[in-house]
Amino acid sequence: MNTAAAVVVYGATGHTGRFIVAELRRRGFAPVLSGRNAARLEALAAEWADVVVRPAAVDDAGALDRALAGAAAVINCAGPFAVTGGPVVEAALRAGIPYVDVAAEIEANAAMFADHAEAARKSGTAVVPAMAFYGGLGDLLVTAAMGEWTAADTVDVAYGLSSWRPTAGTRVAGQVSHERRAGRRVRFVDGALRYHDDKATERDWLFPAPLGRRAMISEFTMADVVTVPSHLDVPEVRTHMTVEAAGDLARADTPAPEAVDALGRSDQTFVVDVLVRAGSAERRATARGQDIYAVTAPLAVEAVERILTGRTRTAGVASAGAMFDAADFLRSLEPYVSVELPDRPASGLRPKQQR
Secondary structure: OOOOOEEEEEOOOOHHHHHHHHHHHHOOOEEEEEOOOHHHHHHHHOOOOOOEEOOOOOOOHHHHHHHHOOOOEEEEOOOOHHHHHHHHHHHHHHHOOOEEEOOOOHHHHHHHHHHHHHHHHHHOOEEEOOOOHHHHHHHHHHHHHHOOOOEOOEEEEEEEEOOOOOOHHHHHHHHHHHHHOOOOEEEEEOOEEEEEOOOOEEEEEEOOOOOOEEEEEEOOOOOHHHHHHHOOEOOEEEEEEEHHHHHHHHOOOOOOOOOOOOOOOOOOEEEEEEEEEEOOEEEEEEEEEEOOOOOHHHHHHHHHHHHHOOOOOOOEEOOHHHHOOHHHHHHHOOOOEEEEOOOOOOOOOOOOOOO
16 A cells, blocks of 8 residues: 555644544555644644645535545544544545545434445445544453354453543534434444433443542443444443543543653543353453543554555444454554453353344
């Protein structure tokens, strides 16, 4: 592959977009900065000598086509994805190039699978939504933990965040999701997304050492409830969040992330702990790292690199775990993410039943 291939970053001026541009440059790609605000794009481009600027509004199909012309792939990191996802993926399909996004919005991810799967399949174009900390990382961990299992009874994804300083984009996307579901909460149970008005509850989660036991908001539902069941036979997927991080997100005065190192990362640390149950058998997979926004960059860019080099398992719209070799992908994320995956006994554990 020619690593000087042009990759469009839509929403390049955002917090996550900047991390993605930097990661593309580090790997030898040629970033094309795109988004809605031409002035901000030009200001960002002034920081680097080797980037191209192509402004485009999501309601201007012609501008989007021009922004993607000649590119090898596009990474969409402009939320809210309920607004940008459809137009940008449709432009990618018209251009015949892979589309990756970093959406954490549950409804936007569900719409990507529902609305664009047929067109992507027919064109043979890879479309990977939620290729980010929320949705993508958890899906890779669950897929790697399941291994040869073809089904499981439950999946739990516990997010052990030391804190959560949300970006402006996170707050806007969260508000859009809140309004779309009329303030209701959502869970994935009995094989379907179900909306409800139940109050949030707390539970303890025993993380691997050294994090240990932590109080969690139970069923603090994230994009994993879309990505995991999109390709794995699991009737119940639950996600949980540390109480402290959930409180940070809920407070309107929580400040945005602040850089503490040369990579621009905040001091936030995370542990994502996945537990898969099938009958009496359990498997666990864990990932550790720093800064949920910064770690999205190697996730998204590694996905693009693997697609462009043919290291994929399917075509069309697919989650990270379905598109890639999950265990190999996770190990490639060093040193940004350290992972612990379950050993595989020679005989292999089996679910109690096949669905």
